[in-house]
Amino acid sequence: MSxxxxxxxxxxxxxxxxxxxxxxxxxPGSIAVVAVTKTQPVAALREAFDxxxxxxxxxxxxxxxxxxxxxxxTRLRKHFIGHVQTxxxxxxxxxxxxxxSVDRLDAARALARAAAARGKRLPxxxxxxxxxxxxxxxxxxxxxxxxxxxRGEQSxxxxxxxxxxxxxxxxxxxxxxxxxxxxxxxxxxxxxLSFGMSADWREAVAAGSTMLRVGTSLFGPRxxxxxxxxTSKT
Ligand SMILES: *Cc1c(COP(=O)(O)O)cnc(C)c1O
Numbered sequence: 001m002s003x004x005x006x007x008x009x010x011x012x013x014x015x016x017x018x019x020x021x022x023x024x025x026x027x028p029g030s031i032a033v034v035a036v037t038k039t040q041p042v043a044a045l046r047e048a049f050d051x052x053x054x055x056x057x058x059x060x061x062x063x064x065x066x067x068x069x070x071x072x073x074t075r076l077r078k079h080f081i082g083h084v085q086t087x088x089x090x091x092x093x094x095x096x097x098x099x100x101s102v103d104r105l106d107a108a109r110a111l112a113r114a115a116a117a118r119g120k121r122l123p124x125x126x127x128x129x130x131x132x133x134x135x136x137x138x139x140x141x142x143x144x145x146x147x148x149x150x151r152g153e154q155s156x157x158x159x160x161x162x163x164x165x166x167x168x169x170x171x172x173x174x175x176x177x178x179x180x181x182x183x184x185x186x187x188x189x190x191x192x193l194s195f196g197m198s199a200d201w202r203e204a205v206a207a208g209s210t211m212l213r214v215g216t217s218l219f220g221p222r223x224x225x226x227x228x229x230x231t232s233k234t
């Protein structure tokens with residue numbers, strides 16, 4: 001997909017999300033779209049900003065830091081959606097506005113220490129695992145205890161919950177996973193429910209998601225690592 005079509009694709013997605021929201025009896029404005037730009041070049045983030053996108057999501061700290069350094073002119077809200085490594089906590093706190101993927105106590109503590117050292121209060125979401133095939137995410141039964149621990153950290157602000165749906169064509173299984181995510185969100189008093197990606201945002205809207213994370217539907221298939229390396233050399 002060419003970058004020039006991003007504005008159109010975003011407008012179309014936004015219109016479809018709004019329509020799905022109305023059908024579900026929900027306020028269209030209550031559903032945010034985070035554009036997932038992992039492995040996309042910095043030009044894609046600039047185009048996103050120009051197309052009216054306000055929020056971007058990245059998975060890899062080093063890649064994100066390098067791209068954000070070239071984006072000083074934009075006012076994008078930056079979400080970290082990748083796996084939190086404790087030794088990257090400082091870099092995460094410096095580079096991102098919100099970390100969506102706090103899935104265990106030591107990740108929460110490392111982020112809390114790093115945020116406190118910077119005199120910041122970092123908004124976070126708990127990542128819960130609602131799909132057996134998913135590698136990361138807090139087990140549902142441990143979500144409330146982790147939420148309590150995060151609330152105990154002065155330098156973290158618990159905004160809500162993030163989940164990744166199962167990769168399956170069984171729409172019922174997807175819907176059940178998102179229903180579980182919503183009920184866990186309610187149990188921890190989540191204001192933000194971040195679930196739904198390119199393939200399953202409709203089920204997510206139906207289940208009550210307030211934040212969709214969409215990459216492929218906006219930017220097209222992600223460049224593979226080898227192609228990325230080739231582009232960065234030019
Ligand atoms: C890559 C990724 C997305 C976006 O996935 P698409 O299928 O491209 O929309 C959303 N959330 C997370 C956590 C991701 O890693």
